[in-house]
Amino acid sequence: MIALLVRDLKLSFRAGGGFGLGLAFFLIVTVLVPFGVGPQSELLSRIAPGILWLGALLACLLSLDRILALDWEDGSLDLLATSPLPLEGAVSVKALAHWVTTGLPLTLASPLFALLLSLPPAGYPWLVISLLLGTPALSVIGTFGAALTVGVKRGGLLMSLLVLPLYVPTLIFGAELARRGAEGQATLTPLLMLAGISFGVIALLPFASALVLRVNLR
């Protein structure tokens, strides 16, 4: 499993691997929003948590089709399915690799981008906590979407449509946690809900992903 993780990370850092795509997209969103809504820092700081979460979610969505489609095209998915590695483990590792190359850099860079949107100072730790808790769920749910559409040529549109409704709860509670943190309100409820969603999907969805992948490999 470690071998698969190392390979996926190596591939994403090498030429054409797509590392940084999500980060660049996140940067574009946060830089352009102030131009779009105008330079009212009060308004910006009010909508900042939502914008940052939306940007992170869309940046994740952008790279989802790479998780399994490349391995499908060059045949390594067939070979992995006949290897000693359980498919449940393989999809979990792939989701982890996606998170390390997308969710983690987004989380680490988010304070910088929050500055551009003049997020209130109290909101910074909560923004990072909410992204740290929420982005793994985005990667795991995304891997499920990628597994569902793996055999479909140019399945990006279909996958986005399938994945978006599944992303809604994570977005609601993640943005709510960051907003409440920024406004100094009680954060326990959204924190627990977000953690529940994340740990729930991490525990359950790999089994569903492996199941649909087996069906798609037939």
Add this chain to the structure above:
Amino acid sequence: MTLSVHDLTITRGGIPVLEGLNFALTPGKALILRGPNGVGKTTLLRTVAGLQPPMVGRVDSETESIAYAAHSDGLKAMLTVTENLRFWSDIFENKDISRALKDFDLIELQDRLAGTLSAGQKRRLGLARLLVTGRPIWILDEPTVSLDVASVALFADAVRAHLAEGGSALIATHIDLGLEADVFDVGPFRASGKSPDPGGFDEEFL
């Protein structure tokens, strides 16, 4: 480590393509599958490898004894030859890749990116993967595509060495590999009946 197939009916796109297949593969033996294009050789190999379930019948083999090599080699263009092989040897928990490099004449290429190899060199790398799996039953789908005469000889030697060590191989191929192997023509087993549930969907054309 015997692989046996009992009364197998296989389907492609929901339509039976071959039916009533019975054969066994014993250690030290190779079995060559023959048949015209589209008869269902790949489907048969995928079914035996466990990638898809048979419609009728069963495939008996020990779990985790099969190494499958498909049309595509599963290589990553941005990894070197060594990295590609090392990845598969780690997945199959087999530490030694030097023999695979040597047997398929890849030592001089070992630091090249797989994306810069020629089609035949890629194929050799894909076949070298079989050696690092350490599995006794090889299931090979057109293994000699894009190989030159010398490489085919290398491959035949590797198969012979594998058989001598008690392994076995099920090979779909159109050319003569020069192996002492039984030939199994799947042509007569073409499924006669139509799909059990015809119409409705365009699977007729798949």
